[in-house]
Amino acid sequence: MERGFVLFNASHHERRPRGARAAFRLLGAFTDAGAARAHAASLPADCDLLVASLGRGFALTRALPADEGAHLARLLDAHTRRLRDHEREFLGNVAEHKAGATTTTPNQVCSEDVVDGGGGEEGERQPAKIPRDAELRCQNFAVLSVVHDSDEPVADRQEPAVVVWGVYDTEDSAKDAIKKRLSLSVKDLHLEVCSMYEWLEPTEVSKHLDDIAEEFRDETLTSIIAQRKTERLAVKAFRDLCGDDGAPMVDLSRPEPQRLGFDKAVNLSELSAGSLLVPRVQELAPPSCGVESVGLTE
Numbered sequence: 432m433e434r435g436f437v438l439f440n441a442s443h444h445e446r447r448p449r450g451a452r453a454a455f456r457l458l459g460a461f462t463d464a465g466a467a468r469a470h471a472a473s474l475p476a477d478c479d480l481l482v483a484s485l486g487r488g489f490a491l492t493r494a495l496p497a498d499e500g501a502h503l504a505r506l507l508d509a510h511t512r513r514l515r516d517h518e519r520e521f522l523g524n525v526a527e528h529k530a531g532a533t534t535t536t537p538n539q540v541c542s543e544d545v546v547d548g549g550g551g552e553e554g555e556r557q558p559a560k561i562p563r564d565a566e567l568r569c570q571n572f573a574v575l576s577v578v579h580d581s582d583e584p585v586a587d588r589q590e591p592a593v594v595v596w597g598v599y600d601t602e603d604s605a606k607d608a609i610k611k612r613l614s615l616s617v618k619d620l621h622l623e624v625c626s627m628y629e630w631l632e633p634t635e636v637s638k639h640l641d642d643i644a645e646e647f648r649d650e651t652l653t654s655i656i657a658q659r660k661t662e663r664l665a666v667k668a669f670r671d672l673c674g675d676d677g678a679p680m681v682d683l684s685r686p687e688p689q690r691l692g693f694d695k696a697v698n699l700s701e702l703s704a705g706s707l708l709v710p711r712v713q714e715l716a717p718p719s720c721g722v723e724s725v726g727l728t729e
Contacts, residue, residue: 432460432570433597433608435485438467440478440558442630443590445494447479448558452587452634453491457575457627459567460485460598470567475559488578488592491633506578506592513581514619561628569600570627574609576620577633586634594620598627 438458442450458474461467464482471480483489490502574596580589596613599605605624613622625631 432462432599433485433612435460435462436464436467436482437461437485437573437595437598438470439481439483439489439595440630441481441489441491442478442558443491443493444588448477452632453589453591454630454632455491455593456561456630457573457595457598457625458561458565459570459627460573460595470565473565474561478558483595485595485597488594490590490592492590493588502590503578503592506580506590509580509582510578510619558630566628570598571600572602572605573598573625573627574605574613575623575625576617577623577636578620579633589634591633593633596622 437460440448440456440458442448442454443452444450456478458480459467459470461470467482474480479495481489488503488507490496490499490506492499492502496502576594576596578592578594580591583589596617597605597608599608602624609622609624
C-alpha cells in the first residue's frame with residue numbers, strides 16, 4: 432500500500448511513552464484516517480497513537496509539536512543545504528583530481544493527528560508489545576526515509592523526521608518497490624526497508640551501518656561499500672579473537688629483533704665481526720700403544 436494513512440507510536444523525552452531518544456513504531460497503513468482510528472482500539476493503551484499521510488513527513492520532536500510544519504521545514508532546509516555542500520565538495524574533488532592534486536579539503540508535510548490512546552501511566556517502564564492478532568495481514572515491512580536533525584550535535588536530543596512511502600508483505604516486495612518505483616521519484620533521500628510493529632531509533636542507525644545491508648543506485652558503489660564492510664568485519668573478528676585468547680597484537684610499525692641463543696636480542700651488525708683462526712696444535716711422537724695424542728703449543 433502506497434496511498435492512504437499510517438498509524439504509529441512516537442517516543443522521546445516528553446512523549447508517551449517517555450524515551451531516552453527519538454523512536455517510533457509503525458502499526459499499519461489504512462485507506463482512510465477513520466479506519467486507522469478504528470484499529471487503534473485493538474492496540475495497547477500505554478502509548479499515544481498518531482496518524483500521518485503516506486508520503487508525507489512527521490516529526491519525532493521531544494514533546495508533541497505545537498508547530499510541526501515549521502520544524503519539518505527547518506529539517507528539509509538543513510537537508511537541502513547539506514546536499515548542496517556535498518555536491519560542491521564532490522565536484523571540487525573531481526576538479527582537483529583531474530588537475531593532479533593529491534589532497535582535498537572538505538567544506539566546512541503533513542501534520543500528525545493524535546488519537547486518544549486511553550489510560551496508562553507516564554513513566555520509564557517499557558511499553559507493551561504489539562499482540563500478534565493486532566498485526567495486519569500483508570503488512571510486515573515498510574519503506575521509509577529519515578530526515579536527520581544534524582544541526583543538533585547531541586544525538587539523544589535530535590528531533591528527526593520520518594516519511595513512510597509504503598507498506599508491504601515481504602522484504603523482497605519492499606525492495607522491488609524501491610527499484611521499480613520509489614527510487615525513480617525519491618532522489619534526495621535514502622530509502623530504508625524496516626520491520627513494522629517494532630521500535631526503531633533513527634539516531635542510532637549510524638552505529639550499526641556495518642551490520643546493515645546497503646544497496647546504491649550505482650551497482651559499482653554497492654560492490655565497493657560491501658567489500659569495505661567485509662574487510663572491517665574481518666578485522667573486528669580478528670581483534671575480538673585475539674582479545675578473547677589473550678594473544679598480543681603484533682606492532683608491525685617496529686621491526687622484530689633477531690634473536691640468538693635462548694632469548695637474547697642482537698643486532699645484525701654484531702654478526703659481522705668476522706671469524707677467529709684456531710691455533711694449530713703441535714703433533715707429538717705417537718706412543719707405543721698406537722694411540723694418537725694432541726697437545727697444545729706452548
